[in-house]
Amino acid sequence: MPAIYLDNAATSFPKPPAVAEAMVRYMMEVGASVNRGVYASAQDAGMTTLLLREGLCRLFGHGDPTHCILTCGNTMGLNMVLRGWRRPGDHCLVSAVEHNAVMRPLQDLAAEGVSFDRIPCDSAGRLDAGAVEGMIRPNTRLLVMAHGSNVSGAVQDAQAVGDVCRRRGVPFVLDAAQTAGHWPIDFEKLGLSALSVPGHKGLMGPSGTGALLLSKDFAGQLGPSSPAAPAAPPTRRSSPPTCPTASSPAPPTCRGSTAFRRRWILSCQKGLRPSGTMRRP
Numbered sequence: 001m002p003a004i005y006l007d008n009a010a011t012s013f014p015k016p017p018a019v020a021e022a023m024v025r026y027m028m029e030v031g032a033s034v035n036r037g038v039y040a041s042a043q044d045a046g047m048t049t050l051l052l053r054e055g056l057c058r059l060f061g062h063g064d065p066t067h068c069i070l071t072c073g074n075t076m077g078l079n080m081v082l083r084g085w086r087r088p089g090d091h092c093l094v095s096a097v098e099h100n101a102v103m104r105p106l107q108d109l110a111a112e113g114v115s116f117d118r119i120p121c122d123s124a125g126r127l128d129a130g131a132v133e134g135m136i137r138p139n140t141r142l143l144v145m146a147h148g149s150n151v152s153g154a155v156q157d158a159q160a161v162g163d164v165c166r167r168r169g170v171p172f173v174l175d176a177a178q179t180a181g182h183w184p185i186d187f188e189k190l191g192l193s194a195l196s197v198p199g200h201k202g203l204m205g206p207s208g209t210g211a212l213l214l215s216k217d218f219a220g221q222l223g224p225s226s227p228a229a230p231a232a233p234p235t236r237r238s239s240p241p242t243c244p245t246a247s248s249p250a251p252p253t254c255r256g257s258t259a260f261r262r263r264w265i266l267s268c269q270k271g272l273r274p275s276g277t278m279r280r281p
């Protein structure tokens with residue numbers, strides 16, 4: 001019996017042939033780093049990246065590709081926002097059904113003097129937009145909300161929440177992990193300060209991809225961040241202290257390439273050239 005893949009909320013599968021073709025073309029015909037050279041293939045890689053950022057801005061109603069950052073996934077984008085935003089004494093509002101990608105960095109930041117409150121949701125997981133206004137404090141400097149829940153599938157009324165944030169001057173961050181590519185999202189209309197999207201779910205891109213779109217004002221308020229996105233048991237409340245062993249960036253590809261490199265190194269060890277340089281087997 002053919003297997004049926006049911007884990008599309010984690011990462012979509014299969015990817016469209018055009019995605020695989022573009023990756024093969026890059027690996028076999030381009031190969032260069034972006035913005036690290038002026039030779040033809042480096043310019044080709046740079047142009048592809050620019051077109052991608054422009055395309056993301058068009059898709060999400062954002063007018064400035066210079067404020068579209070390519071990330072390794074949604075967890076990285078959300079960490080960049082939260083860790084770059086942190087300032088002791090500040091207060092953050094989140095929905096009661098946030099993903100660990102938001103709750104873990106927030107738990108970490110609580111140790112640095114940042115506080116947060118959860119906006120209640122009903123039994124179907126829908127956020128009470130009417131409660132937002134009353135929960136904003138004088139020191140509330142951020143509201144982060146998952147647009148669609150990875151648990152219940154509930155999609156929040158982002159416009160209602162965005163309208164309150166705009167009126168009260170609170171930056172609004174939308175985690176569109178489960179809606180980007182499935183649901184219309186207009187950055188300007190929703191009054192967003194930041195929109196974090198994965199590339200590898202509804203946008204059908206490869207694992208280890210995502211984007212963070214920022215308003216110019218909000219970008220100016222962010223400090224440096226240290227993106228930490230390690231995989232850990234879902235019951236863990238704060239970020240694991242160790243380096244990731246299996247985070248999002250394409251482990252299957254890495255596994256293939258490390259096996260290739262190991263074979264290469266082993267055969268080189270057997271046949272070192274007199275000069276000491278290694279010969280490709």
Ligand SMILES: Cc1ncc(COP(=O)(O)O)c(C=O)c1O
Binds near residue numbers: 072073076199
């Ligand atoms: C609501 C939500 N936020 C954040 C994430 C993290 O996204 P990523 O896997 O791209 O790091 C997920 C992943 O399932 C999610 O469902």
